[in-house]
Amino acid sequence: MASPSSASRRSFRAIMNSVPVSVALYLAVIGSIVWLAYSGAQTMGYNWQWYRMPQYFYTLTDDGFQWGEIMIGLVKTIQLSVTAFFFATVLGLLVALLRLSGLVVGTAVAIAFLEFVRNMPILVLLYLFYYVLGPVFQLDRYTASILCLAVFHAALISEIFRAGINAVPKGQWEGATSIGMTRAQAYRYIVLPQSVKFMLPPMTGEVVHLIKSSAIVSVIAVAELTTIGRNLISDTYMSFEIWFTIAAVYMIVTLALSIGVSRLEKRYAVQN
Structure with missing residues (x-):
């Protein structure tokens, strides 16, 4: 029978060996995509114009430094995402509390909401908010977009809240009840603060x-x-350059956030 130390060494070597393989596969996939795009563009006789791309990030004029359209679009995306995430968090917490309330009506409403959103493609949900609810409630396209993203992600966030609340030991509930706290007070002062370590990484x-x-x-x-x-x-006909650049911007933003998520997971890792 192998000793624990030898088993640990084997596990460590397996992990270390898997890292280069994962990196190699990632680079191979990215390289294949770039090569296919380049080959297709060459076949089409596409005229690459990468030298024009910097102006869409920034320009230097007589009036000074000016942000380009891509950077302005990135700021708009972040603003839209932050606003939608705020409303999604509020709605997700409400749905989670309804489902955990023990009330028949509250639980039924929460489950109906979750099942409806889970089984609805986000594109159809967006059309529902903009083309159906928009004319009824006088929603502009920006507001409809925020509501659509908030509702769609609230269903996912509510499950994160529910899992985090359920992860708090039952003894904490019993302790709160024994000192005369109401259910709302127990949530506010005991349960929700302790559930943060369970919820923060998946929320990020x-x-x-x-x-x-x-x-x-x-x-x-x-x-x-x-x-x-x-x-x-539409203005420049630089399809390849624009889409490659937009994809790279999304990748940089999401990779930066993913690195932050990994650090949060390590910092708030739950010890068994």
Whole structure:
């Protein structure tokens, strides 16, 4: 029978060996995509114009430094995502509390909401908010986009809240009850603060998910990064350069957030 130390060494070697393999596979996939795009462009006789791309990040004029369209679109995307995430968090917490309330009506409403949103493609949900609810409630496209993203991600965030609350030991509830706290007070002072360590990493990951899914609002011409990219292509016909650049900007933002998520997971790792 292998000793624990030898088993640990084997596990360590397996992990170390898997890292180069993962990096190699990632680079191979990215390299294949770039090569296929380049080959297709060459076949089409495409005229690459990368030298024109910096002006869409910034320009230096007589009036001084000016941000370009891509950077403006990135700021709009972040603003849209942050606003939608705020409302999604509030709504997700409400849905989670309803589901955990023990009330028949509250639980039924929460489950109905979750099942409806889970089984609805986000594109259809966006059309529902903009083309159906928009004329009824006088919603502009920006507001409809925020509500769509908030509702869609609230269903996911509510499950994060529910899992985090359920992860708090039952003894904490019993302790709160024994000192005369109401259920609301127990949530506010005992349960929710302790559940943060369970919820924070997946919640941060949900921010990454929301930023990526925010690109869907370009179909109703909301001013954000993907819409800016489509408009630039219409003006310049530089399809390959624009889309490669937009993809790189999204990748940089999401990778930066993913690194932050990894650090949070290590910092708030739950010890067994």
